[in-house]
Amino acid sequence: MPPSATGSSDRRSGPLAGVKVVELASVWAGPCSAMLMGLLGASVVKVESVERPDLTRRSGVDLNSSPSFHLANVGKRSVALELDRPRDVALFLELAAEAAVVITNIQPESLGRKGVSYEHCRARNPGLVWGQISTSGTEGPEKHFKGYAPSFNALSGLSSLTGYEDGTPAEMRSGGDMRVAYDLTLLCIAALLQRRATGEGKFVDLSCREVLTARIGDQVIDHQYRGARPRTGNEQPGIAPAGVYPCANEDWLAVEIRDDAAWARFAALAGDDRPRLRDAIARWEHREEVEALVSGWTQQRTSSDAAAELQALDIAASPSMSNMRLAELPHLWQRRLYWQWDEQDDRGPSRLVSAPWGSPANAWESLSVAFEALPPRAPHLGEHTDEVLGALGVTAG
Amino acid sequence: MDTLHDLLVVEVAKSSLGVAYAGLILGELGATVVKVEPPGGHATRRLGPFLDGDGDLDHGATFVYTDRGKQSVTLDLDHPAAPGLLAKLLAKADVILDDLDAADRERLRMTPAALAHTSAIHVSLRPFGLYGDWAAYAATPLTVSHAGGESFINPSGHEHLDRPPLKLAGHAQEYDPGSVAAMLVLAGLFEGPSAGYRYCDLSEQDVQATMVRPEIVTAFTTGVEETRATRVHEFGGPLPCSDGWVHVVIKEADQWLGLVELMGSPDWAVDPRYCTREARFEDGFMLTHMMCDWLSRQRRHDLMAKAQARGVPIVAIETPADILAAEQLASRGLFQRVPVDGRQVTAVSPLPARITPARPEGPRAPRVGEHNHAVYAGLLGLTTEELDAAVRNGLI
Numbered sequence: 001m002p003p004s005a006t007g008s009s010d011r012r013s014g015p016l017a018g019v020k021v022v023e024l025a026s027v028w029a030g031p032c033s034a035m036l037m038g039l040l041g042a043s044v045v046k047v048e049s050v051e052r053p054d055l056t057r058r059s060g061v062d063l064n065s066s067p068s069f070h071l072a073n074v075g076k077r078s079v080a081l082e083l084d085r086p087r088d089v090a091l092f093l094e095l096a097a098e099a100a101v102v103i104t105n106i107q108p109e110s111l112g113r114k115g116v117s118y119e120h121c122r123a124r125n126p127g128l129v130w131g132q133i134s135t136s137g138t139e140g141p142e143k144h145f146k147g148y149a150p151s152f153n154a155l156s157g158l159s160s161l162t163g164y165e166d167g168t169p170a171e172m173r174s175g176g177d178m179r180v181a182y183d184l185t186l187l188c189i190a191a192l193l194q195r196r197a198t199g200e201g202k203f204v205d206l207s208c209r210e211v212l213t214a215r216i217g218d219q220v221i222d223h224q225y226r227g228a229r230p231r232t233g234n235e236q237p238g239i240a241p242a243g244v245y246p247c248a249n250e251d252w253l254a255v256e257i258r259d260d261a262a263w264a265r266f267a268a269l270a271g272d273d274r275p276r277l278r279d280a281i282a283r284w285e286h287r288e289e290v291e292a293l294v295s296g297w298t299q300q301r302t303s304s305d306a307a308a309e310l311q312a313l314d315i316a317a318s319p320s321m322s323n324m325r326l327a328e329l330p331h332l333w334q335r336r337l338y339w340q341w342d343e344q345d346d347r348g349p350s351r352l353v354s355a356p357w358g359s360p361a362n363a364w365e366s367l368s369v370a371f372e373a374l375p376p377r378a379p380h381l382g383e384h385t386d387e388v389l390g391a392l393g394v395t396a397g
Numbered sequence: 398m399d400t401l402h403d404l405l406v407v408e409v410a411k412s413s414l415g416v417a418y419a420g421l422i423l424g425e426l427g428a429t430v431v432k433v434e435p436p437g438g439h440a441t442r443r444l445g446p447f448l449d450g451d452g453d454l455d456h457g458a459t460f461v462y463t464d465r466g467k468q469s470v471t472l473d474l475d476h477p478a479a480p481g482l483l484a485k486l487l488a489k490a491d492v493i494l495d496d497l498d499a500a501d502r503e504r505l506r507m508t509p510a511a512l513a514h515t516s517a518i519h520v521s522l523r524p525f526g527l528y529g530d531w532a533a534y535a536a537t538p539l540t541v542s543h544a545g546g547e548s549f550i551n552p553s554g555h556e557h558l559d560r561p562p563l564k565l566a567g568h569a570q571e572y573d574p575g576s577v578a579a580m581l582v583l584a585g586l587f588e589g590p591s592a593g594y595r596y597c598d599l600s601e602q603d604v605q606a607t608m609v610r611p612e613i614v615t616a617f618t619t620g621v622e623e624t625r626a627t628r629v630h631e632f633g634g635p636l637p638c639s640d641g642w643v644h645v646v647i648k649e650a651d652q653w654l655g656l657v658e659l660m661g662s663p664d665w666a667v668d669p670r671y672c673t674r675e676a677r678f679e680d681g682f683m684l685t686h687m688m689c690d691w692l693s694r695q696r697r698h699d700l701m702a703k704a705q706a707r708g709v710p711i712v713a714i715e716t717p718a719d720i721l722a723a724e725q726l727a728s729r730g731l732f733q734r735v736p737v738d739g740r741q742v743t744a745v746s747p748l749p750a751r752i753t754p755a756r757p758e759g760p761r762a763p764r765v766g767e768h769n770h771a772v773y774a775g776l777l778g779l780t781t782e783e784l785d786a787a788v789r790n791g792l793i
Binding site (some may be wrong): 036041156157215233308311321328330 | 412422426458463470534552584585597606608610614622629634643646648659710712746752
C-alpha cells in the first residue's frame, strides 16, 4: 500500500510493523487500544460512520478537531462506512479479510444483524484475532450488562474497597478505560503469537469488570483469609507517617517514612525530635501524634517546596499531582510522555499524551524509531476512505 | 496451547509488584517464571495479609496472588559473587524483568551495555524510570500513586474536599505498570529474537499519568485544573440500597425513561424536561435525593437485574464476597483454586479474557528457594559441590 499524502503508510516502525488492525469502536477504551497497537507499529484503520459520528468527535467545534477525539486516535487512518448499507458491509468484510486484528466495543448481536460479526469475518479470515470489549463479557447470565467506566469499577470490587475509612465506596471516574485498553492490547498480541504457532485466530472476549478485578486479586484472597475489611484510604499498614498531608497552597503532599534513619532526618529538618517516636513500631502506635507533627510541618510550605526539601534528604514524598502539574512537569517531557506539534498545525491540539514507552534510555531500536518522529495526527472523518478502499481494488461510492 | 511454552522469564526485583504482576501474566500464558529472592525470602512475602494471621512467608495473600506458579531461587544480590551467578541465569533468560536502581544495575551488570550480547527482552520498572530529573527520587507505592494524577481526582465528589485525595485500594496502581510491561514483552516476542537484545525503561509514574490521559489533555487545551469537585455526575453515583450499594449513571434519554418507569413513574420524575442531561444536572441534587427514598427499599442485586433488563446502567457495587459468589465470573472461568497450607483458596486470573484453556486447579506459590536445585544445577549446570559452597558462603 503506498504512503499517503498525510504520511501514514503501511510501513511503520515498531515491534508490530506489518500488523493490520481494523477498529470498529467508539469513545475511549477500544480506540485507545487500537492506538496503542498503532504506536507499537501496527497499521490501524478506523471504520467510522458519517451519519453517526463518534461521540468524542462531536465534543469539539467541528468533527475533526475535538481534543477528546485526538487523544485516542493518533496515527490512524479513517474510512467512512455506513454498516446499514449492503455495499459498505461488503467493504468492511474486505477490510477484515486483510486484517490481523479487529477491535470493537459493539455487541456481537448488533454486529450480527449488520452482517459484520466475528463469525462473518472469520469465514473469510480464519486467522483473525477479534478483540471484543464489553462490560461483563459476551457469555454468561450478565452478558448484556450496560455500563460506563464508573460501572466497571463498581462491578469489579475496586470501588467498594477504595474510599475513606468512614466513608462511602468511591466514585471512580477515570482510569478504567485505559486499563481496559492496555489489557486488550496485551491479549490481542498474545493471540497473534498463538496464531503464529497454530494458524488459528481467536475471539478475545474481554470483560471490563475483570480488568479491574485483576487489580484487587490479593484482596479477593484476603477476603477468604480475614473476611470483610474496612476501606483504608491512603493508609499503609504498620507505617507512620504514611499519608497525604495538607500544604500551604491548598494542595496535598504524599509522604511515607519507613525507617528510623529517615525519620531522624525528618525530625532534624522539622526541629522536633521526640525520643518516643524514634522507633518505627512506636510511630505506628502513636500515629495520630506523628500525623499531627507531619501536618504541622507541611502546612507551613507549598507541596512543591516540601517535596523538594524531603527528597533532598532521600525521603519519599510527592505532591498529589493534578492534571495541570503533570502537564507542566519537566520530568515527563524529558521522558517523552507527551507529544508537541507545531503550534501552527491546526489539525488538532498541539500537545497530547503519548505512550509510556518513549524513554530516551531505551535500547530497543524499533520502539525508539517509532518515537523519534511525531505520529500522524488523528484523521479527519473519512479522510482515508479512497486510499484504503483503493488499495483493496474498489472505489468509494 | 500455552502461548509462551518454552519461554524463560527471570524476575530480578527487590520490591516492585509491577514486576511480579508482569511475571504472573506471562506465567498465565505459559512461560516459566523464575523469581530471584534474597535467601531470607522476598519482600512480597512479607506484605501479607496472612492466613489466620500466621505470618507464614508462603501464605501472604499478595504473594499467593502474584507469585503462584513461579519458581523460586534464592540469590543475595548484595553478595560479591552475585553478579557472576546472576549472569549465568540471565544468559538463559528470554525475558528479564527488574526494578533495580542505577547503582545496583551497574554493580550487577544488568545495564543494556552489559546485556547487549544476549537476545533477551528486558523491561525495567522504576517509580520514575531511570531517565529524567526525578529518576533518583525516593518513592513508595503511596507517593507514586499520588505522583501519577489519578489519585488527585479520587474519589469524585464534593463531599470530602477537606480531606486528602485518595490512592486506589490495595495494590491496584502497583499492578498497572506490570500489565504494560507484559504487553511490551509480548510485542517484543512478536518481533522475534532476530531483533536481538531489547531494553525498555518503564516508569510507574508515566503509566499512571496515562490513566488520566483525558484530564492531562484538558490541561493542555483549556488550562482547567480537574479536581474531585469537577468530576461529578449530573446525578446518581454510588448510592445506598437496603442491603448495600449500587452505582447509578444515566447518560441517555432512554436510560432516564427506563429508570422513571422502574421507579413507578413518581410525580417528581415524570417532568419531561428531565429527559435532557442539562436539566438533570441542574436539579441533580434534588433528583438524587428523591431517588434515594425509593432506592432504600430496593435490594441491590434485584435492582441491578431489573434495571439492566431495561438497558438502565445501574450496577451493584460489588464486594470481594460478591466477586467470589458471582455466577458471571465463574461461568467465564475467572477463578482458579490454589492450594495454601492444605486448604484451597480461590484466586482470580490476571487476564480479563481466557485465551488459553482455563485451569480451574491452579499451581501453588513456591517456598523460598524451592527451585534452587532445579535451576542452578538442572538449568545452569552447577555441581553439587558448587551449590553447597554457594549455600555455605551465603550466596544463595
